[in-house]
Amino acid sequence: MNLTGPENAGSPGGPTSPERWKWAEVKVLISTEDLQARIGELAVAITADYRSLRPVLVCVLKGAVFFLADLARKLPFDLEMEFMAVSSYGQSSESSGVVRILKDLDTDIEGRHVLIVEDIIDSGFTLQYLTRSLRTRNPASLEVVTLLSKTARREADLVCRYTGFEIPDKFVVGYGLDYQERYRNLPYIGVVEGIG
Numbered sequence: 634m635n636l637t638g639p640e641n642a643g644s645p646g647g648p649t650s651p652e653r654w655k656w657a658e659v660k661v662l663i664s665t666e667d668l669q670a671r672i673g674e675l676a677v678a679i680t681a682d683y684r685s686l687r688p689v690l691v692c693v694l695k696g697a698v699f700f701l702a703d704l705a706r707k708l709p710f711d712l713e714m715e716f717m718a719v720s721s722y723g724q725s726s727e728s729s730g731v732v733r734i735l736k737d738l739d740t741d742i743e744g745r746h747v748l749i750v751e752d753i754i755d756s757g758f759t760l761q762y763l764t765r766s767l768r769t770r771n772p773a774s775l776e777v778v779t780l781l782s783k784t785a786r787r788e789a790d791l792v793c794r795y796t797g798f799e800i801p802d803k804f805v806v807g808y809g810l811d812y813q814e815r816y817r818n819l820p821y822i823g824v825v826e827g828i829g
């Protein structure tokens with residue numbers, strides 16, 4: 634097995650070549666330190682609102698995994714975590730408006746305070762679909778926290794209670810966000826040259 638790291642990748646190759654996965658190509662947009670500081674601020678606001686409500690945090694896979702993990706560990710009160718997988722992009726870098734539930738909640742949310750945890754809102758179609766779908770299950774409340782928001786790209790009508798960062802209309806990767814399943818494990822939010 635060849636475990637050569639991306640920094641040692643060979644000469645340029647096709648789209649699946651390790652050459653396409655050079656960390657050096659990723660320009661930092663939001664540093665690890667800035668991410669953690671802002672998540673700390675969001676946690677303070679969420680704690681003030683939810684401390685006594687034992688909310689259900691619904692993580693939208695896969696992109697929101699690191700955000701959920703870091704946010705939840707900064708929330709010093711009783712809560713539950715659930716996971717949903719919703720596909721909106723497939724292999725394209727553009728939102729199609731077509732949303733599919735790939736994995737549903739494992740629990741009944743009727744009468745519960747639900748907080749959807751998203752990594753990014755772009756067109757807003759994913760969350761519009763998700764909030765409509767979850768609302769039919771009669772939660773006591775339903776709100777959204779997103780780490781990133783591209784307000785300039787919004788097409789769907791939706792309300793997001795907590796937003797980490799408003800970002801420009803660039804294709805971003807890292808901290809859970811991917812380009813064709815790559816870059817999710819970068820510890821910061823970055824922009825890859827030549828994508829988007």
Ligand code: PRP
Nearest residue numbers: 694695696721722728755756757758759
């Ligand atoms: C991304 C992101 C959001 C959605 C936002 O998910 O995580 O869920 O797109 O786009 P929208 O506002 O235009 O609907 P994606 O479908 O890429 O799945 P992933 O999280 O598994 O990468």
